[in-house]
Amino acid sequence: MKKIVSLFLVLGLAGSMAFASGSQQQVAGGGKAPLIGLAMPETHVERWQKDGAALKADAEAKGYRAEVTYADADQSKQNQQIQDMLTKGAKLLVIGSVNEGVVSAVSDAAKEKVIVIAYDRLITGTADYDYYITFDNFKVGQFQGKALETALNLPAATKDKPKFITLFAGSPTDNNAKVFFDGAMDILKKYVDSGVLKIVGPAPLSSSDTANFTRITTENWRADVAKARMENLLNNDAKNVVLDGILAPNDTLARAIIEACSADAKYAGGKLPVVTGQDGEVASIKAIKDGKQYMTVFKDTRNLAKAAIELADALLKGQTPNIPGARLDTTSYNTGKKVVKSYLLEPVVVTKDNYKQIMIDSGYYKASDIE
Ligand code: BGC
Numbered sequence: 523m524k525k526i527v528s529l530f531l532v533l534g535l536a537g538s539m540a541f542a543s544g545s546q547q548q549v550a551g552g553g554k555a556p557l558i559g560l561a562m563p564e565t566h567v568e569r570w571q572k573d574g575a576a577l578k579a580d581a582e583a584k585g586y587r588a589e590v591t592y593a594d595a596d597q598s599k600q601n602q603q604i605q606d607m608l609t610k611g612a613k614l615l616v617i618g619s620v621n622e623g624v625v626s627a628v629s630d631a632a633k634e635k636v637i638v639i640a641y642d643r644l645i646t647g648t649a650d651y652d653y654y655i656t657f658d659n660f661k662v663g664q665f666q667g668k669a670l671e672t673a674l675n676l677p678a679a680t681k682d683k684p685k686f687i688t689l690f691a692g693s694p695t696d697n698n699a700k701v702f703f704d705g706a707m708d709i710l711k712k713y714v715d716s717g718v719l720k721i722v723g724p725a726p727l728s729s730s731d732t733a734n735f736t737r738i739t740t741e742n743w744r745a746d747v748a749k750a751r752m753e754n755l756l757n758n759d760a761k762n763v764v765l766d767g768i769l770a771p772n773d774t775l776a777r778a779i780i781e782a783c784s785a786d787a788k789y790a791g792g793k794l795p796v797v798t799g800q801d802g803e804v805a806s807i808k809a810i811k812d813g814k815q816y817m818t819v820f821k822d823t824r825n826l827a828k829a830a831i832e833l834a835d836a837l838l839k840g841q842t843p844n845i846p847g848a849r850l851d852t853t854s855y856n857t858g859k860k861v862v863k864s865y866l867l868e869p870v871v872v873t874k875d876n877y878k879q880i881m882i883d884s885g886y887y888k889a890s891d892i893e
Contacts, residue, residue: 559607663705
């Protein structure tokens with residue numbers, strides 16, 4: 523009997539130790555720590571796995587329990603994942619949504635008084651949440667536009683010898699895709715208007731030109747969709763012209779576009795167009811180092827995750843958020859139902875000249891990752 527009792531004691535002790543040190547964190551004074559649900563949209567774009575991992579680590583470091591899910595760019599899957607988090611009693615959700623279909627899940631959260639933070643992507647079509655945290659998306663686009671302006675030396679271009687570019691945008695259901703594009707056009711439009719920059723293929727000058735904008739978008743940010751569209755352009759509108767540049771909205775699509783161009787005789791032997799990007803994906807940093815991709819816009823996911831968890835912590839404690847390194851914007855981001863309070867972090871331009879400093883010295887990648 524004694525033996526059995528001590529066995530129970532040992533098992534009980536081991537069990538509670540595992541409980542305290544594992545993911546099931548407890549708050550001082552007993553009871554489970556509040557659960558934060560982290561709903562990420564996809565993994566086919568590299569950054570989201572880093573976002574998910576950093577968010578989870580930061581939430582746990584602050585004493586919360588945290589669960590991260592990835593939705594494979596499928597909104598109904600994400601809604602199910604969010605429902606599961608609500609069933610488990612999540613007190614706050616950080617959502618990087620797939621598309622506007624997320625509003626039903628956001629409304630369920632609001633009914634249960636669960637706080638929602640839109641993460642990186644604005645959730646449109648609802649008034650059921652108050653906070654959005656992201657990078658300055660318009661500036662991301664401006665950086666892409668400025669890169670083309672500089673690399674193509676647009677201020678010196680003339681109507682007799684214009685420069686030629688073609689345009690790509692991100693997913694039509696991601697609000698960011700519009701903002702990136704409008705940021706780029708904020709820089710490029712004047713050159714198109716004066717006739718020194720020619721757009722090959724569909725030529726929206728603003729995302730509000732819905733018909734033309736839709737034609738340059740890339741469903742769910744899929745590389746195969748962008749590659750097929752680039753191949754199509756090379757066989758049609760861009761058949762008899764040498765492109766000087768391509769506005770590519772992120773690295774995943776940039777590399778797909780570069781792959782399509784590389785198979786075209788006009789661009790063989792290192793004469794690729796200037797291609798923009800975004801995210802600082804490892805394969806694109808290599809491509810930048812090798813002179814295939816011109817630039818990327820780095821949005822340090824470690825900083826965004828940290829800031830999001832600071833915001834979450836303040837909201838859960840009923841405190842006024844103070845997010846170091848973020849600019850509060852209370853006017854720009856309208857869901858269509860209300861303007862949400864937005865915290866914007868600063869993106870950084872990365873080219874051949876500074877990739878070592880920005881991507882390696884900062885510890886985001888190891889030097890051996892880029893070799
Ligand atoms: C993000 C980008 C990302 C893209 C595709 C956008 O909403 O801001 O960083 O490349 O989605 O996942």
